[in-house]
Amino acid sequence: MPAPSGYVAGVGRGATGFTTRSDIGPARDSTDIPMEAALAAPAPKKARDDDDEEAEDLNDANYDEEFGYSGSLFAKDPYDKDDEEADAIYHAVDMRQDEKRKDYRERKYREAVEKYRQERPKIQQQFSDLKRQLAEVTEDEWAAIPEVGDARNKSKRNPRAERFTPVPDSVLSMGMQYGQMNSVLDRNIQSGLTTPYSGFQSTLGGMTSTLGGMASGILTPGWKTGIQTGTSTDLDLRKIGQARNRIMDIRLNQVSDSVAGQTVVDPKGYLTDLQSMIPKYGGDINDIKKARQLFKSIRETNPKHPPAWIASAKLEEVVGKIQAARNLIMEGCDKNPKSEDLWLEAIQLHPPDVAKSIVATAVQHLPNSVRIWMKAADIETDKKAKRKVLRKALENIPHSVRLWKAAVDLEEPEDARQLLTRAVECCSSSTELWLALAKLETYDNARKVLNKARENIPTDRLIWIAAARLEESRGESNMVDKLIDRALLSLKANKVEINRKHWLEDAIDAERASCRLTAQAIIKHVMGVGVEEEDRKHTWMEDAEWFVTEKAYECARSIYAFTLNTFPKKKGIWTCAAFFEKDHGTVEGYEQLLEKATENCPQAEKLWLMYAKSKWIHGNVEAAREILSRAFQHNPNSEGIWMAAVKLESENNEYQRARKLLQKARNLAPSPRIWMKSARLEWCLNELEKAKGLLREGIEKYRDYEKLYMMMGQILTQERNYEEARKVYNEGVRRCPNSIPLWLLIVRFEESQNRSTKARSDLDVARIKNPKNERLWLEAIRIELRAEQRELAESLLARALQECEHSGILWSEAIFLEQRHGRKTKSVDALKRCEHDPHVLLAVAKMLWAERKIKVAREWFQKTIKVNPDFGDAWAYFYKFEMIHGNEEERAEVKKRCIQAEPRHGELWQEISKDVKNWRLQIEEILELLTARLEIPK
Structure with missing residues (x-):
């Protein structure tokens, strides 16, 4: 009998043996059955009980669309309508559940794909930054790329430079003397060896005689004399060209005549003939032949089918067979004289004089064809x-x-x-x-x-609108509203659906035709058509915005008026209408609207402030005071109104009145901002002791208000009391650990005291307490740059971009931290992650400016201020750009738009605007001052 698997002789009595590879056979999985056991053991039989089923047969022939394979549990049961309905219900439930999870599933899939691509990027993605640099390769650099060859071939790796051998004087002299009369006869001709005759031998004889003449010319005594005397030969390049042309003429004349004397080649027009033989169609000629056969079969099968004739003519026209196309189309017209398309195609294919006769024939057959x-x-x-x-x-x-x-x-x-x-x-x-x-x-x-x-x-609205515009142009303004009202009644009586959008578009057309009353009447009567009561406000405000985008300002003004009549107590509508009037209306209309707004919404302090500011800007200070006094009556505890009143008095040199107002505000409506404004006023007036006293009182009352600590530290620094300033700053960051401006102040303070190590440690603490903060990372990078530690700054920037991947201000810093050749690639990466960030857009504009791409840089500056008009740094750089590269009109436009936008933010902008020395500067003055400090990007 064969030994069992794994048997070792003598194991039972303690003997040890070994096995070889020949004993165990080839390697196999642990679950595999040995071949001997598989051959010896019979196939196991499955016990057959009443509940068991036969083994499932997975043959394709045993598959059923309803029940699957025959082993299905209910395969033998009948499938009726109830089963079908149940399957449909289950399927609907499955689809509904799948729809609920669709967004989550797709988002997870996208995240998984993105993560996979980040971990295992394609080769194309790995070399994307290098491929971008190919755009900068010049034509000379492309031409300098070596040819592909075997690297082992020395001649390919080190090609030898081309050598140019100068033409000897003998060749040049031979060309000059060609065509002149020689006194020496050709020996070959005189000896009778070659006889000139037509064809190839004639050509050969002529060339031989020519060479003989050249040789004889070389041997003339003049040549010898020239050599002996050493005189230089004067070269006339024009004569050399003439000699070349003579040789070409001789060859053409010899080839042009055959033995019989008939012209074979036209030496003057053969190039023109070749040009005319160039085919107009660049496709495969076999395709053209197949198309011709196909169209021919269609025409023969059904000659009364006009599209077949038109297609055939078009094919011939495309391949340049214009006459064949004309013949085909005329044949089609003869067989289909009632086809309008055929006649029109025939007219198009023929020249105008022939087309007129074709038109006459077509009109005879189709006299009613427009x-x-x-x-x-x-x-x-x-x-x-x-x-x-x-x-x-x-x-x-x-x-x-x-x-x-x-x-x-x-x-x-x-x-x-x-x-x-x-x-x-x-x-x-x-x-x-x-x-x-x-x-x-x-x-x-x-x-x-x-x-x-x-x-x-009676069903057309345009006739009624035309009548209203006619009455308005005549001056009958009272008839306009009546006509629009009657128009709606008449159209409804004739069962015409009132399409609200079409009527609003008609209002825009009426305004553009200077019919303002007609537009207002249309809006008045059509605004409520088809709008649900709960959607009126939202819909009407959208209509107003749409009119503004269409530059239909009268229509938008009518929308706001109608909406305010319906909702007179909605301060949001009044605010939108006021901003619209400020941008697109007059000062009088703006102030009248604000007067009505404050009457209807007296608790809306923003409307009061806008009204008072408008009066103040236009020089009416007393009216502004009167408006603010009325605002106090309705809003006695409003911090914003108190601050506006203080600013009004301080800007107009009424410092005592401003102090009294602030004192009253501290008693009646105390708040940390009022204490801060009180101290700032004293600080601006150089009353430092009063300012410090107010700040100490404020800190006692409001220990967690960061700006009080910031102002106190700055005043102490100004007085050179550095130890006290450090204590105030430390107390501030202890009380307000999440205040980023306070952390930045203490870091810059320590750095100014030549304590860079302490500044770095403070920044580390700040980043621990405020993780993923872009401002703290930026300050850490700039500290290293100021310390001339560029490599360390680059390392910090890399870490910062990992932690704050979508930080525009960090990406803008990264662009200019790169070398000039790498800035484009970095800017592309920045735009991918922060497409609409104003810092990135400004950095790209500055980069283009540094590369002297003036037109493109101006477009990026425009894009930056459009994305964020409150970004003062962008306005300053744009104004600096126009000061250098723009004209007077462009500079004035930038300044005007900046004053209208009233920017308040920006790192460089706030350095000037927050300085107490500049507390009375206006927007225009801040813009001029900052522009003078800016440097041209490099």
């Missing part, structure tokens, strides 16, 4: 002939609006009016013709024309 008559008019070049053709067309087709319009366009106003009178009789259902006639008539006649038009077309 397109053919219009084509006939287009062929004519004379205006009188066009009129004649159109008049003839109107005799055959008097009800064609297109023909009437074309005929009217060719007439003078008086003749056009008469023609339109006839046109509206023939085409009484054309609104365009009625309106065109009304425009040409006088006021009284126009009213009659529009009345007739309403009788003939």
Whole structure:
């Protein structure tokens, strides 16, 4: 018997043995059955119980669409309607559940794919930054790339430079003397070895004689004398060119004549003939042949099918067989004389003089075809002939609006009016013709024309709107509103659906036609049509914004007026209307609107402040004081109104009044901001002791207000009391650990005291307490740059971008931390992650400016201030750019837009605007001061 698997002889009595690879056979998995056991052991039989089923047969022939394979549990049961309905319900439930999880599943899939691509990027992505640099490769650098060859071949790796051997004087002299008379005879001809005759031998003999003449010329005594005397040969390059042309002429003349004397080649026109043989179609000629056969089969099978003839003609036209195309299309016209498309294609393929005869034939077969008559008019070049053709067309087709319009366009106003009178009789259902006639008539006649038009077309709104515009142009303003109201009633009576959008578009057209009252009347009567009561405010505000984008400002103003009449107590609507009036209206209209707004919404302090500021800006300080006093009556504890009143008095040199107001505010409406403003006023007036006293009181009351500590530290630093300033700063960061400006102040303070190590440690503490903060990372990078530790700064920047991946200010710093050749790649990466960040956009604009791409840089500056008009640094750089590269008008435009935007933020902007020395500077002055400090980017 064979030994069992793994048997070792003598194991039972303690013997040890070994096995070889021949004993155990090839390597196999632990779950595999040995071959011997598989052959010896019989196949196991599955116990058959009543509940067990047979083994599942997975053959394709045993598959059923409803039940799967035959082993299914219910495969033998009948499938009825109830089962089908149940399957449909389960399927619907599955689809509903799948729809609920769809967004989550797709998001997870996208995240997984993105993570996978980050971990295992494609080769294309790995080399994307290098491929971008290929755009900077010049043509000379491309040409300098070596040819592909075997690197082992020394001649390919080290190619030898080309060598140029100068032409000897003998060759040049030979070319100069060619064609001149020689006194020496050709030996070959005289000896009779070659006899010149037509064809190849004649050509060969001529070339031989020419060479003989050249040789004899070389041996002339003059040549020898020239050599002996050593005189230089004067070279005339023009004669060398003439000699070359003579040789070419001789060869062409010899080839042009055959033995019989007939011309074979035209030496003057052979290049032109070759040019005319270039095919116009660049495709495969076999495809053209197949298409010809296919179209021919279609034409023969059904010659009454016009598209087949048109397609065949188009094919011939494309391949340059214009005459064949014309023949085919005319054959098609003969067999299908009633096809309008065939005649039009035939007219297009033929020249104008032939096309006229084709048009005449087409009109005979199709006298009622408007397109053919219009084509006939287009062929004519004379205006009188066009009129004649159109008049003839109107005799055959008097009800064609297109023909009437074309005929009217060719007439003078008086003749056009008469023609339109006839046109509206023939085409009484054309609104365009009625309106065109009304425009040409006088006021009284126009009213009659529009009345007739309403009788003939009672369902068209444009006739009613034209009537309203007519009354407005006449000065009958009271009739405009009545006509629009009657129009809506009449159209509803005629069962016409009032399309709100179409009416609003008509209002825009009316405003553009200087019919303001008509536009307002349309908006007044159509605003509520088809709008639910709960959606009115939202819908109407969207309509107003849409009108502003369409530059229909009167319509938008009407929308706001209508909305405010409906919702007079909504301060949000009043605010939007006020901003609209400020941007697109007059000062008087803006202030009148704010007067009404403050009457209807007296608790809206923003409206009061806007009203007072408008009066103050335009020089009416007393009116501004009166408005703020009224605002105090309605809002006695409003911090914003108190601050506005203080600013008004301090800006107008009323410092005592400002102090009294602040003292009253501290008693009546105390807040940390009021204490801060009180101390700042004293600080600006150089009353440092009073300012410190107010700040100490404020800190006692409001220990967690960061700005009090910041101001106290700055005042102490100004007094050179550095130890006290350090204590205040440390107390501030202990009380306000999340205040980033306070951390930055203490870091810069320590750095100014030559304690860079302490500044770095403070920054580390700040980053621990405020993780993922871009400002703290930026300050750490700049500390190293100021210390001339560029490598350490680059390392910190890399860590910062990992932690704050979407920080625009860090990416902008990274762009200019790169070398010039790497800034483009870095800017592309920055725009991918921060596409609409103003810091990144400004950095790109500065980079383009440094590369002297003036036009593109201006576009990026425009994009930056459009994204964030409150970014003061962008305005300053843009103004600096225009000061250098722009004209006076462009500079004035930038300054005007900056004053309108009133920027308040920006790192460089706030350094100037927050300085107590500049506390009274206006926007324009801050812009000028910051622009003078900026340096041109490099």
